[in-house]
Amino acid sequence: xxxxxxxxxxxxxxxxxxxxxxxxxxxxxxxxxxxxxxxxxxxxxxxxxxxxxxxxxxxxxxxxxxxxxxxxxxxxxxxxxxxxxxxxxxxxxxxxxxxxxxxxxxxxxxxxxxxxxxxxxxxxxxxxxxxxxxxxxxxxxxxxxxxxxxxxxxxxxxxxxxxxxxxxxxxxxxxxxxxxxxxxxxxxxxxxxxxxxxxxxxxxxxxxxxxxxxxxxxxxxxxxxxxxxxxxxxxxxxxxxxxxxxxxxxxxxxxxxxxxxxxxxxxxxxxxxxxxxxxxxxxxxxxxxxxxxxxxxxxxxxxxxxxxx
Numbered sequence: 534x535x536x537x538x539x540x541x542x543x544x545x546x547x548x549x550x551x552x553x554x555x556x557x558x559x560x561x562x563x564x565x566x567x568x569x570x571x572x573x574x575x576x577x578x579x580x581x582x583x584x585x586x587x588x589x590x591x592x593x594x595x596x597x598x599x600x601x602x603x604x605x606x607x608x609x610x611x612x613x614x615x616x617x618x619x620x621x622x623x624x625x626x627x628x629x630x631x632x633x634x635x636x637x638x639x640x641x642x643x644x645x646x647x648x649x650x651x652x653x654x655x656x657x658x659x660x661x662x663x664x665x666x667x668x669x670x671x672x673x674x675x676x677x678x679x680x681x682x683x684x685x686x687x688x689x690x691x692x693x694x695x696x697x698x699x700x701x702x703x704x705x706x707x708x709x710x711x712x713x714x715x716x717x718x719x720x721x722x723x724x725x726x727x728x729x730x731x732x733x734x735x736x737x738x739x740x741x742x743x744x745x746x747x748x749x750x751x752x753x754x755x756x757x758x759x760x761x762x763x764x765x766x767x768x769x770x771x772x773x774x775x776x777x778x779x780x781x782x783x784x785x786x787x788x789x790x791x792x793x794x795x796x797x798x799x800x801x802x803x804x805x806x807x808x809x810x811x812x813x814x815x816x817x818x819x820x821x822x823x824x825x826x827x828x829x830x831x832x833x834x835x836x837x838x839x840x841x842x
Contacts, residue, residue, distance in 0.1 A: 543669040544582045544647065548725050548787055552646025552670070553582045555618055555721060558611075560591035562619035569619040569819045570626070574649035574683065581677040607786075613736050616822065617834075620815040621751065626654065627720050628749040632716035633657050637747065639715035640687070641665065641704070643734075644696060644722045647674060649683075656687035663709055665700055668693035683793050714745035724753050728793035735796070739803045742841050743841070748805065749838045752796035796837045805839035812836065 541713035544553050548803055560575035562568060571615055579591040584832040589595035590611070600611040629640060629650065638660045645664035656662065662685070664671060694703040705711065721729050738748060797807040813823040 543667075544673055545584055549646070549667070549670055550584065551721075551725075551787065552644075553579055553584055553587050556647040557587040557591040558615045558618035559622055561593075561597065561611075561615040562592060562622070565615075565619070567820070569821070570622045572622070573648065574651060574652060574678065575647070577645045577681055578649070578674065578677055580674075613822070615834055616816060617812060620721065620812070620819050620821060621836070623819060624810075624815055625720050625749055626650070628718065628747070628838055629654060629716060631746050633660065635745075636745075637714045637745070638718045639709060641664070641709070641717045642717055643717065643719045644725075645674075646670060648720070649674075651685045651687055651689040652678060652683050654686060660687040661690055661708065662687045663690045663692055663704060663707060665692040665694060665696065665704065667695060696726075696734065701741060704741070709741070711741045712743050714743050714747070715741070716746070717742070717748040719748075719750045721749065721751055723793075723796070724788045727789045728791060732794055732799065735799060735803065739800075739805070739841070744841055746841045747838065748800070748841075749799075749836065750796050752835050752837055766838075797835075797839075800837065800839045804809070805841050807837050807839035810836050 543549050556572075556575045557579045559570065559572045561580060562570055563572050563575060574592045579587050582588075586595070590597075590600075597615065598611045632640070633656065638657065640650075640656075640660060641663045642650065643665050647665045648664070651662040651664060671693050675691060690707045690709075692700070692703050692707045694700045709715070717733070723734075726734065735750075742748070797809050799808045815836065816823045
């Protein structure tokens with residue numbers, strides 16, 4: 534069903550299901566012959582959510598080639614999606630590793646979903662990881678990982694709040710200190726926010742960030758020559774193709790299209806010093822195949838990291 538102003542979700546519905554999809558892709562990437570990432574929690578978390586389609590994908594019971602349909606114009610190519618998630622995951626892992634090395638001991642994961650970095654990264658002593666997401670999402674993940682016997686490798690503070698609400702107050706109430714540097718990530722988030730909400734999010738992060746703080750964001754800017762209806766048609770083709778494999782989720786109803794502020798220039802106006810790398814460059818850097826088909830032109834995917842002066 535279409536997004537509404539106050540909609541909620543769990544990991545099997547609406548936007549939450551996309552977190553499960555990404556975790557399934559991380560599980561696929563972790564099984565690669567020469568894996569770029571190793572996420573041992575991805576597959577069991579996907580299994581626990583219980584969506585059969587993603588469980589079969591995460592476990593290898595559903596071959597990637599069955600989903601790589603030419604009919605979708607390449608947009609639903611799961612092999613390329615898994616490669617993209619591997620490169621993206623490694624990018625944000627490396628961001629936190631660099632922040633740790635710089636002495637930053639507060640990490641904030643916005644819309645954390647099934648992100649298990651609080652459990653799988655090697656955090657320095659004294660690091661606090663704040664995970665922000667819907668209460669149902671955080672509760673499910675914590676319970677599932679506890680049942681697995683997993684323990685966090687940092688001091689983990691779940692912040693159960695919707696990013697449309699006063700999440701800044703919830704974060705500081707949970708122990709976040711705005712007077713100390715922090716490392717923030719917004720991975721795979723901005724496309725699920727209206728353009729104006731994206732700006733508000735970056736404004737609030739800036740207000741909460743002491744000098745020396747860092748941020749890493751995945752930005753997607755729709756090219757002006759491609760209209761929203763064409764983008765949605767491509768998403769619908771993916772939905773229709775995946776429906777034949779028993780999974781029904783209308784991706785076009787989950788995202789907000791239309792022109793939005795480019796992240797790097799906007800952060801610069803807020804006092805950050807950004808560095809940008811394209812999604813294709815990340816693929817090349819990790820020995821993965823860059824995208825050269827027409828589907829890649831539907832969104833200019835780029836990754837921005839920045840430090841606040």
